[in-house]
Amino acid sequence: MASFIQLLVSGLATGAIYALIAVGFTLVWQTSQTINFAQGEFVMLPAFFVLAAMNSGAPFWLAAIIAIVLSALVLGILFKVVIVDPMLKYGVLPLVISTIALSLFLKESVKDFYSSQAQPFPTLVPAIDIHIFEAVVSTQSLAVLAVAIVTVGALKVLLDNTRLGRQMQATAQNATLARILGVPVRRMVLYTFLLNAVLVAVASILVSPIYLAKFTNGETLGIAAFIAAIIGGFNHVRGAILGGVILGVLDNLSAAYISSQYRGAFPLIILIVVILLRPQGLLGRVEERSV
Amino acid sequence: MTRLGGILVVLAAAAAVAAPFFLKPFGIFLLSTWAVLTIAVIGLNLTLGYAGQISLAQGAFVGIGAYTVALLTPAGVPFPLAFIAAGFLCFVIGWLLGYPALRVQHHYLAFVTLAFTTLVFLVLRNEEWLTNGIYGITGTARPNLLGWKTGGARDFYFLCLGTLALLSLATWWMLRSPWGRAFVALRENPVRALSLGLDTRRYTLMAFAIGSSLGGLAGALYAPLVQFIEPNSFSLGLSFNLLLMVIVGGSGNFFGPFVGTLIALLLPEWLRVTQGYYLIVYAAAVMVMMAFCPTGVLGLLERAVRALSRRKVTRAPALTGGAGP
Numbered sequence: 001m002a003s004f005i006q007l008l009v010s011g012l013a014t015g016a017i018y019a020l021i022a023v024g025f026t027l028v029w030q031t032s033q034t035i036n037f038a039q040g041e042f043v044m045l046p047a048f049f050v051l052a053a054m055n056s057g058a059p060f061w062l063a064a065i066i067a068i069v070l071s072a073l074v075l076g077i078l079f080k081v082v083i084v085d086p087m088l089k090y091g092v093l094p095l096v097i098s099t100i101a102l103s104l105f106l107k108e109s110v111k112d113f114y115s116s117q118a119q120p121f122p123t124l125v126p127a128i129d130i131h132i133f134e135a136v137v138s139t140q141s142l143a144v145l146a147v148a149i150v151t152v153g154a155l156k157v158l159l160d161n162t163r164l165g166r167q168m169q170a171t172a173q174n175a176t177l178a179r180i181l182g183v184p185v186r187r188m189v190l191y192t193f194l195l196n197a198v199l200v201a202v203a204s205i206l207v208s209p210i211y212l213a214k215f216t217n218g219e220t221l222g223i224a225a226f227i228a229a230i231i232g233g234f235n236h237v238r239g240a241i242l243g244g245v246i247l248g249v250l251d252n253l254s255a256a257y258i259s260s261q262y263r264g265a266f267p268l269i270i271l272i273v274v275i276l277l278r279p280q281g282l283l284g285r286v287e288e289r290s291v
Numbered sequence: 292m293t294r295l296g297g298i299l300v301v302l303a304a305a306a307a308v309a310a311p312f313f314l315k316p317f318g319i320f321l322l323s324t325w326a327v328l329t330i331a332v333i334g335l336n337l338t339l340g341y342a343g344q345i346s347l348a349q350g351a352f353v354g355i356g357a358y359t360v361a362l363l364t365p366a367g368v369p370f371p372l373a374f375i376a377a378g379f380l381c382f383v384i385g386w387l388l389g390y391p392a393l394r395v396q397h398h399y400l401a402f403v404t405l406a407f408t409t410l411v412f413l414v415l416r417n418e419e420w421l422t423n424g425i426y427g428i429t430g431t432a433r434p435n436l437l438g439w440k441t442g443g444a445r446d447f448y449f450l451c452l453g454t455l456a457l458l459s460l461a462t463w464w465m466l467r468s469p470w471g472r473a474f475v476a477l478r479e480n481p482v483r484a485l486s487l488g489l490d491t492r493r494y495t496l497m498a499f500a501i502g503s504s505l506g507g508l509a510g511a512l513y514a515p516l517v518q519f520i521e522p523n524s525f526s527l528g529l530s531f532n533l534l535l536m537v538i539v540g541g542s543g544n545f546f547g548p549f550v551g552t553l554i555a556l557l558l559p560e561w562l563r564v565t566q567g568y569y570l571i572v573y574a575a576a577v578m579v580m581m582a583f584c585p586t587g588v589l590g591l592l593e594r595a596v597r598a599l600s601r602r603k604v605t606r607a608p609a610l611t612g613g614a615g616p
Contacts, residue, residue, distance in 0.1 A: 035401075083578065083582075086582045087581060087582055087585070090581075090585040093345065093538070093542075093585075094538070094581045094585035095581075096345065096401070097534065097535060097538050097577070097581055098577070098578050098581040098582070100531050100534075100535070101535075101574045101575075101577035101578045101581070102574070102578060104570060104573075104574040105571055105574035105575060105578070108568075108570040108571045108574065109571055112568060112571065219527075223405070223409070226402055226405075227402075227406075230399070230402060261413075261417045262413060262417065264409060264413055265409075265410055265413050268406035268409055268410055269406075269410075271402065271403070271406050272403060272406055272407075275392075275399055275402070275403055276391050276392075276394065279394070279399055
């Protein structure tokens with residue numbers, strides 16, 4: 001029972017990180033039909049912004065802010081203007097190929113210009129084990145959970161309770177209608193890219209103390225984000241959150257109780273089952289689209 | 292255009308036959324890899340270019356084919372039989388995977404096939420009793436066919452080239468047959484194909500299964516070519532690369548795979564002079580290319596040829612009566 005609680009808490013923490021990545025992924029997909037195959041590398045990169053800033057003498061909190069701003073510029077604006085915008089008119093497929101190439105580009109750049117070794121990354125809070133009943137829970141997991149919940153909460157408030165957020169949702173759901181109603185659609189699309197960049201930066205700062213900062217980190221994280229998004233429902237922010245949490249918890253529990261060799265397989269099997277039985281995702285609605 | 296195309300194909304075939312006599316062993320190896328991967332890319336082109344489905348499983352099928360041959364031939368099965376078995380196995384697996392997966396299409400299929408590729412990788416890595424895990428399988432023998440020993444680099448290259456020629460002719464013939472025309476209809480306008488009474492789902496499935504089996508056949512040649520196979524060779528990276536080759540050449544274009552594979556294989560080799568940075572340059576080149584000619588190199592050529600012939604027509608309309616060649 002004690003180990004179950006431990007696994008559950010660490011699973012929730014991983015799941016919360018997956019959720020952040022998946023939410024950004026879904027937002028970008030909804031507003032611009034961009035399937036970002038480089039999303040994992042987007043999470044890998046900001047950690048190196050932090051490390052670079054700290055190497056030049058900035059304290060951790062300042063480095064984190066610099067990283068978030070930098071990733072908003074590079075992974076938000078630059079990504080949209082240089083890669084997505086020129087390709088949107090060609091449809092989904094060339095853009096998919098382009099983001100695959102981008103993921104290779106980012107990975108190799110970090111490897112060649114920073115380091116191919118895993119870099120230690122500062123933790124948010126000192127790592128202390130807390131004993132709750134018999135379970136040992138680390139402060140790190142709790143801190144990750146807290147930051148992720150606050151971030152998702154802020155996002156929820158932004159999307160549901162502000163004019164800006166509702167305009168973004170309108171853009172996501174029906175861009176043509178939104179434009180007719182006077183929503184500045186182009187600017188809203190840009191905002192979702194910025195939001196995605198901020199979310200991946202936060203996820204990066206949360207995940208890097210656990211996995212260390214390494215140029216290959218994006219591979220697993222990217223796939224986790226896809227799977228979370230699909231499990232929850234591609235067209236739903238709530239779905240992506242739920243998908244991320246389910247994935248994180250199941251991943252940890254199945255590795256401990258069923259088979260650690262096939263750890264990587266469980267999310268994929270869940271993915272296949274969900275796609276076959278409920279392709280719109282757990283919370284999603286059926287997308288009506290012409291062939 | 293057709294006469295020009297015919298001449299180009301004959302020239303290219305002659306070059307492919309003559310090339311190994313002028314190349315060093317590594318060059319011949321690279322060309323053999325080109326021939327083998329082109330088979331897999333032709334298969335993926337059926338799935339992507341004709342049936343319009345993004346598959347990230349082609350690398351896994353190459354892996355299944357390679358392991359089939361690497362496991363069967365030491366057990367005494369003759370190579371031609373193992374080769375056919377690899378293709379057949381991939382056809383069946385492709386059918387079984389495609390049957391439920393094609394209920395969902397497009398980007399969902401991309402993710403299902405992505406999951407499939409990762410699953411195949413995990414099985415190849417973890418089931419050590421069968422696949423020898425991460426240590427891989429070495430020394431798959433190159434076959435003797437009716438007294439022809441293909442152990443040498445050049446001989447084996449001709450085996451690969453011959454197989455490629457046979458399989459591409461078969462694909463060409465298939466696409467010309469009434470039955471294969473359905474694939475073209477699928478590419479041009481799926482809604483119209485459906486309303487004309489084509490069972491589009493069955494044809495999509497067929498394209499996917501045939502494409503997969505071509506992947507398996509490519510793998511069957513890949514194992515004796517490199518003589519060392521391990522799970523990592525068939526991870527997601529290979530599937531991405533094969534997809535890239537289809538797009539670079541021009542998806543839905545019959546000759547696209549030949550050109551795309553050549554470019555995607557040679558470009559990184561040439562870029563090796565930039566030392567550690569060649570993958571960065573390569574990735575950047577792909578992004579630039581996608582932004583400027585998403586229809587691939589052949590699409591670009593076609594556009595150029597069309598522009599040229601249009602100019603010729605406007606220059607001498609009276610003589611030809613306006614009908615260009």
